[in-house]
Amino acid sequence: MGCCFSARIKAESPPRKDRNSSHDSKEEDGLMGGSSKFSTASVPPTPKHRTEGEILQSSDLKNFTYNELRTATRNFRPDSMVGEGGFGGVFKGWLDEQTLAPAKPGIGIVIAVKKLNQEGSQGHNEWLTEINFLGQLHHPNLVKLIGYCLEDEQRLLVYEFLTKGSLDNHLFRRTTHVEPLSWSNRMKIVLDAAKGLAFLHSDGVKVIYRDLKASNILLDSNFNAKLSDFGLAKEGPSGDRSHVSTRVMGTYGYAAPEYMATGHLTKKSDVYTFGVVLLEIMSGKRALDRNRPGREQNLVEWAKPYLSSKRRIFQVMDARIEGQYLVREAMKVAKIAIQCLSVEPRFRPTMADVVRALEQLQDSSDTGSTSSSSTVPRQHKRSTNESLNGADSSEPR
Numbered sequence: 001m002g003c004c005f006s007a008r009i010k011a012e013s014p015p016r017k018d019r020n021s022s023h024d025s026k027e028e029d030g031l032m033g034g035s036s037k038f039s040t041a042s043v044p045p046t047p048k049h050r051t052e053g054e055i056l057q058s059s060d061l062k063n064f065t066y067n068e069l070r071t072a073t074r075n076f077r078p079d080s081m082v083g084e085g086g087f088g089g090v091f092k093g094w095l096d097e098q099t100l101a102p103a104k105p106g107i108g109i110v111i112a113v114k115k116l117n118q119e120g121s122q123g124h125n126e127w128l129t130e131i132n133f134l135g136q137l138h139h140p141n142l143v144k145l146i147g148y149c150l151e152d153e154q155r156l157l158v159y160e161f162l163t164k165g166s167l168d169n170h171l172f173r174r175t176t177h178v179e180p181l182s183w184s185n186r187m188k189i190v191l192d193a194a195k196g197l198a199f200l201h202s203d204g205v206k207v208i209y210r211d212l213k214a215s216n217i218l219l220d221s222n223f224n225a226k227l228s229d230f231g232l233a234k235e236g237p238s239g240d241r242s243h244v245s246t247r248v249m250g251t252y253g254y255a256a257p258e259y260m261a262t263g264h265l266t267k268k269s270d271v272y273t274f275g276v277v278l279l280e281i282m283s284g285k286r287a288l289d290r291n292r293p294g295r296e297q298n299l300v301e302w303a304k305p306y307l308s309s310k311r312r313i314f315q316v317m318d319a320r321i322e323g324q325y326l327v328r329e330a331m332k333v334a335k336i337a338i339q340c341l342s343v344e345p346r347f348r349p350t351m352a353d354v355v356r357a358l359e360q361l362q363d364s365s366d367t368g369s370t371s372s373s374s375t376v377p378r379q380h381k382r383s384t385n386e387s388l389n390g391a392d393s394s395e396p397r
Contacts, residue, residue, distance in 0.1 A: 052128055059135025062100050062147030066154045069093065069113050071102035076115065082165075087126075087231075088117045092161060100147070110161035111146060115154075126231030127155045133207060133230040141196030143218055143228040162226065164219035171214055172286055183324035185223045186281045187333075187365075191358045192225035193217055197274060198351035200227075201267045206236035208244065208265055212273045213254055213287070214280055234265060253287035253298065258345055268345035274354065275340025279303055282333060284318035300341060307334040332361050 056063070072093035073080050083090035091113045094103040103109075116123050127148075134145035149156040164170070167189060170181050181189075193212070200207040211232040218228050237244050243264040248255070256272035259265055276287050279299055285292070287299050296302045306312040313330050314322075336357055342348045349357075 050132070055128060055132045055135070056148075056150070059131055061131065061135050061145060062158070064100075064147050064149045064156070064158060066149055066151040066156070068102050069149055069156055069158065072111065073113050074105065076113075082112065087123065088115045090114050095146075110163075112159045112161045114157040114159070116156065124155060127157065129233060130157055130230045133233050137200075137205065137207070139196060139199045140224070141192045141199065141226050143226040159228070162218040163221045164223065166215045167217040167219060167225065167281075168213075168215040170219070171280060171284055180284070180318070180320040181281075183321045183329075184365075186321070187358070187362060188223055189217065189219065189225040190278055190281050190333075191355070191362060193227065193277065194274065194351055194355045194358055196225075196227040197270055198355045200233075201236075201270065201351050208234045208236050208267055209270050210234060210265065210273075211250055212270060212277055213251055214277060217277070236267060251287075253300075256345070257343060266345060267351070268348045271340050271348045271351060271354070272342075272345075274351065275337050275348075276300060278333065278337045278340065279316070282318065282330070282337070283316050284320060304338070304341065307338050326365075329361060329365060332357070 050058070070076060072095055073091040074093075076089070076091050080091045080093065081089050082092050093111045093113050094105055094108045095101065095111055096103045096108045116127055130145065131148055134142065138144070143162070144160040145157060146160065147158040149158070170178060197209060197212065199205060200209055209227065209230070209232075211229060212227070216227060216229045218226050220226070232249050234244055234246060243266045246263055246265050248260055248263050250259075250273075254273045254276050256269040259269045259272075276299070279285075280287060283299065283303065285299050289297055289299075303316045306316045310327055310331060313327070313334055316334070317325075317330055336349075336354060339347070339349050340354065
């Protein structure tokens with residue numbers, strides 16, 4: 001799944017092979033769906049440098065045969081395809097809920113089957129990385145991987161199917177049959193994404209996601225958000241190391257400047273990318289868009305001067321949700337974005353800090369006035385994390 005205006009970062013320093021999964025999407029009704037059956041986080045150990053055999057054997061995933069998945073997707077029929085990109089196609093299918101055997105359409109559980117192109121070693125490496133992480137890590141805000149298939153040259157992944165598809169579809173597509181996301185749903189989605197990242201960054205997990213973007217945030221029927229596509233994820237630094245040195249990979253417009261410049265990857269790299277996505281959610285604009293006027297093509301560069309001004313913040317906010325939020329709420333979200341987008345990594349908050357700030361904002365909204373007017377004052381709780389939520393109690397009327 002992917003942003004049609006953002007190109008994959010092909011090579012910085014040191015040189016590397018191209019990433020196969022550019023994730024340009026044509027999905028309409030969802031890549032992966034249904035709500036997850038798990039409700040608590042699970043963190044099995046993730047030893048480094050495991051072989052392919054060790055990764056496949058240690059996961060709790062079902063090893064499907066190619067024929068089983070061909071039957072489940074009705075022979076990968078074109079009308080079963082719900083997504084397509086450089087990695088290959090994504091097909092909708094059905095499995096028996098108890099046995100996970102192929103089922104007839106409309107019977108059992110709905111799945112999404114990602115079928116990788118049969119070319120290039122990088123595609124296989126990302127396929128294996130996805131199994132390595134999602135085969136072990138379980139959290140309500142990570143998409144559920146059900147199984148995989150490795151048969152001859154065929155490599156497939158089987159996920160839960162999320163009925164509302166990706167955030168990309170709801171945020172950027174201007175179609176009559178897709179309603180603009182409401183402010184409340186946007187804040188719900190951004191909090192869920194933050195929780196997913198905070199879980200990955202936690203001491204028991206220590207994973208750097210490296211590929212957060214709207215097309216990798218999937219939504220279930222209740223707009224619960226889950227992170228997907230772990231092909232670029234990396235285990236974080238261990239011991240006294242401050243970073244992981246790696247080839248620069250990701251999507252233009254999202255990667256942190258220090259990572260682009262040095263290849264040094266840290267959890268704060270993810271925090272910067274979260275700030276970019278937060279700006280996209282606020283504005284309804286893509287991180288990079290060549291169709292916008294020159295100075296507005298890069299969202300971060302264009303929006304930053306407006307984020308700290310109550311009078312100018314409306315130039316950033318999506319006009320389609322005007323009147324659904326308070327100025328104070330918009331300014332607090334903007335302050336989180338500013339902190340996340342700090343050029344210096346040490347000035348960025350942790351994702352745990354971001355989660356707390358967003359939860360406090362949500363709590364104050366829930367306990368405030370029922371009016372949705374952006375000019376009606378509400379009594380907000382004073383944040384315990386003023387560096388993110390701010391302490392300014394004034395609000396224009």
